[in-house]
Amino acid sequence: MQALTNRSKMVSNKQMTFMERIYLPAIFKGMSITLKHFFKKKATISYPEQTREFSKIYRGRHVLKRDEEGRERCTACGLCAVSCPAEAITMIAAERKPGEEHLYREEKYAEVYEINMLRCIFCGDCEEACPKEAIFLTDRIVKSDYERLPFVYGKSLLVEPLDPNLRIDISGRQTKNVLNFKQNKRFAHNR
Amino acid sequence: MSLIKVTIDNIEVEVEPGTTILNAARKIGGAVVPPTMCYYSKLEGSGGKCRSCLVKVAQGSTKDPRPMPKLVASCRTAVMDGMVVQNITSPEVMENRRAITEFLLLNHPLDCPVCDQAGECHLQDLSYEHGLVDTETVEERRTFAPIDIGDKIKLHMNRCILCYRCVMVANQLTDQRVHGVLGRGDHSEISTFITRAIDNDFSGNMIDVCPVGALTDKTFRFKSRVWFTKPFDAHRDCPKCSGKVVLWKKGDEILRVTGRKDKYGELEDFICNDCRFEHKENSDWVIEGPRKIERHSVISQNHYETEVRNRSNQSQ
Numbered sequence: 001m002q003a004l005t006n007r008s009k010m011v012s013n014k015q016m017t018f019m020e021r022i023y024l025p026a027i028f029k030g031m032s033i034t035l036k037h038f039f040k041k042k043a044t045i046s047y048p049e050q051t052r053e054f055s056k057i058y059r060g061r062h063v064l065k066r067d068e069e070g071r072e073r074c075t076a077c078g079l080c081a082v083s084c085p086a087e088a089i090t091m092i093a094a095e096r097k098p099g100e101e102h103l104y105r106e107e108k109y110a111e112v113y114e115i116n117m118l119r120c121i122f123c124g125d126c127e128e129a130c131p132k133e134a135i136f137l138t139d140r141i142v143k144s145d146y147e148r149l150p151f152v153y154g155k156s157l158l159v160e161p162l163d164p165n166l167r168i169d170i171s172g173r174q175t176k177n178v179l180n181f182k183q184n185k186r187f188a189h190n191r
Numbered sequence: 192m193s194l195i196k197v198t199i200d201n202i203e204v205e206v207e208p209g210t211t212i213l214n215a216a217r218k219i220g221g222a223v224v225p226p227t228m229c230y231y232s233k234l235e236g237s238g239g240k241c242r243s244c245l246v247k248v249a250q251g252s253t254k255d256p257r258p259m260p261k262l263v264a265s266c267r268t269a270v271m272d273g274m275v276v277q278n279i280t281s282p283e284v285m286e287n288r289r290a291i292t293e294f295l296l297l298n299h300p301l302d303c304p305v306c307d308q309a310g311e312c313h314l315q316d317l318s319y320e321h322g323l324v325d326t327e328t329v330e331e332r333r334t335f336a337p338i339d340i341g342d343k344i345k346l347h348m349n350r351c352i353l354c355y356r357c358v359m360v361a362n363q364l365t366d367q368r369v370h371g372v373l374g375r376g377d378h379s380e381i382s383t384f385i386t387r388a389i390d391n392d393f394s395g396n397m398i399d400v401c402p403v404g405a406l407t408d409k410t411f412r413f414k415s416r417v418w419f420t421k422p423f424d425a426h427r428d429c430p431k432c433s434g435k436v437v438l439w440k441k442g443d444e445i446l447r448v449t450g451r452k453d454k455y456g457e458l459e460d461f462i463c464n465d466c467r468f469e470h471k472e473n474s475d476w477v478i479e480g481p482r483k484i485e486r487h488s489v490i491s492q493n494h495y496e497t498e499v500r501n502r503s504n505q506s507q
Binding site for chain 2: 094095108132
């Protein structure tokens with residue numbers, strides 16, 4: 001019979017030699033490999049107690065930033081949602097009422113802002129699309145869970161805390177070029 | 192009357208005498224059509240204000256082949272026999288259009304993320320094609336607080352480019368215009384007479400003719416961005432107007448009703464406020480089918496005009 005591929009191997013029925021029949025050399029060989037690994041550096045870490053070092057530009061869990069005065073930067077423009085290849089982001093906009101100027105920066109804000117973390121592929125397109133520097137990916141990771149529903153993150157989980165000490169630093173994500181661009185007052189949106 | 196020949200960007204077209212260069216270009220169609228911000232074919236006397244349609248006339252006519260000394264507004268200049276017009280083939284015109292765009296954006300705020308018009312805004316399209324990322328002006332932009340003119344229309348004077356379309360629509364559709372342009376020069380602004388509200392039955396058309404987001408629908412305010420809604424052609428028996436509209440739906444909910452716009456963003460029919468603001472139930476309308484949206488428009492995101500079928504079904 002002609003072989004369909006050249007990867008197939010012929011099975012042989014040849015007799016094992018005496019050394020092969022007693023199995024001991026093979027067992028010792030295997031055991032020695034196992035034993036060697038006792039003295040090697042461990043490949044795993046015990047996670048919750050220990051954490052690995054993250055890259056500065058790791059794309060993890062999202063944050064919705066506040067500005068220097070603690071107002072939400074997001075204006076629910078929908079560019080993150082339209083750029084999202086996984087369609088993980090949904091939002092409902094609302095109008096800022098008089099007296100809420102200390103809470104929201106623009107006259108429109110996101111009343112509901114949800115990211116489905118199961119859908120999200122952490123590509124960072126939302127961050128790139130954001131015209132208001134509101135959404136950033138951070139070096140934090142999304143917590144695991146047994147249910148699906150807790151993975152739909154609402155504003156309570158996404159917006160960074162008001163307390164200045166608990167603010168999330170994303171400056172590591174911004175390259176020198178980006179920072180230079182943002183400081184240039186020649187560009188209309190930096191005024 | 193015999194037809195006359197015009198050449199626009201090396202394309203020859205025959206039009207009736209008295210046609211404007213813009214309409215001759217629209218007869219050709221495609222990329223040679225100059226952009227318009229103030230001209231509106233359905234409104235008499237519109238055009239000539241925004242200067243975004245300026246073109247170069249390289250040869251006035253067969254009888255007088257001298258070129259015109261300056262760029263001319265194509266929406267206001269009638270064609271002559273043997274006229275040679277340059278639009279996108281002339282670097283001078285393109286440079287000028289870039290400068291005009293900068294002028295139109297002089298006082299225009301950068302609030303597209305907030306503006307309801309974003310996605311279907313003519314100024315956005317124009318500045319995307321010709322605009323620059325930066326501006327040369329250092330002066331403060333003039334600012335106004337958004338006001339309600341009429342109970343269904345919001346006026347953001349900040350965004351207005353003073354195209355006068357809404358004034359003309361009120362003049363030509365109704366016999367009582369209660370809003371207009373006040374002030375002169377840099378101080379001109381659209382406003383109503385003191386404490387007068389716009390309550391005409393056809394006032395909603397001001398929203399549709401506005402090329403920017405200066406006049407927006409209050410019932411749709413911040414409801415959704417236009418590219419998250421799906422447009423459907425629909426009609427109903429309306430005693431006041433043709434009743435032919437576009438429904439902008441999100442899921443099963445009708446968020447907004449507008450008139451049908453052609454490829455130049457001009458309304459096919461003016462619709463009444465009853466259709467526009469009062470009928471937002473699915474039972475009010477007979478839905479004809481999804482509206483055709485140009486492929487490069489952001490509204491065409493996830494927009495399917497034809498039924499999605501797999502190939503084996505199609506071949507049957």
